[in-house]
Amino acid sequence: MGFLFFILLILQNKFNYLSGQSKPILKEYISKEKISRRIKQIAKKINKDYKGKNPIFIGILNGSFIFLSDLIREIKIECEIDFLKLSSYGDEKISSGNVTLLKDLNCQIENRDIIIVEDIVDSGLSLKFIKNIIEFKNPASLSFVSLLFKKNISNLDFKVDYIGFKIKNEFVIGYGLDYAQKYRNLKGIYVLKSIN
Ligand code: IMP
Ligand code: MG
Secondary structure (H helix, E strand, C coil), X not given: CHHHHHHHHHHXXXXXXXXXXXXXXXXXXXXXXXXXXXXXXXXXXXXXXCCCCCCEEEEEECCCHHHHHHHHCCCCCCCEEEEEEEECCCCCCCCCCCCEEEECCCCCCCCCEEEEEEEXXXXXXXXXXXXXXXXXXXXXXXXXXXXXXXXXXXXXXXXXXXXXXXXXXXXXXXXXXCECCECCCXXXXXXXXXXX
């Protein structure tokens, strides 16, 4: 009986695969509770470091939109928000190596304190590109926040000032992070184990 069930399961998976209905396997990596606790800690540090200042938080679209919206609601100091949109990955899991600017800033950043908010630093190419754009416009100061940081591959010659979690070289999704534009709506962060 058990054996029959097992065979049926394999046949069903095969059918799902052939008909394109197969579900990806998601493994929880960081729970929403853990993310929330860490964001409160990061915000506390930013509130302290920027006391008496009025920084501009610049979210990097699309991935950082959930992180930024949660982080900003823990910020107690005066602040402003703007967004930059970059493209480098397309629908792939590996960076194309070409970073392009899809949406520029709407605010003036000369002599302002700038805090860049990223979802994840992988190769570090995007952050290097952003640093060049921002520094060219002479801000008073520039710092970087990233929820995730791939410690074994990030190749930066400058510091990411606030890091949520250092992670291994795994492709993660959820909490704003996508694979081919999907899964951004998940509340926690997951590793995408297989997609047929
Ligand atoms: P980098 O330029 O290689 O550091 O990559 C930066 C951007 O690639 C991030 O802002 C993400 O949008 C995307 N990215 C990098 N790694 C992942 C991942 O594991 N999951 C989803 N998106 C990723
Ligand atoms: Mg991103």
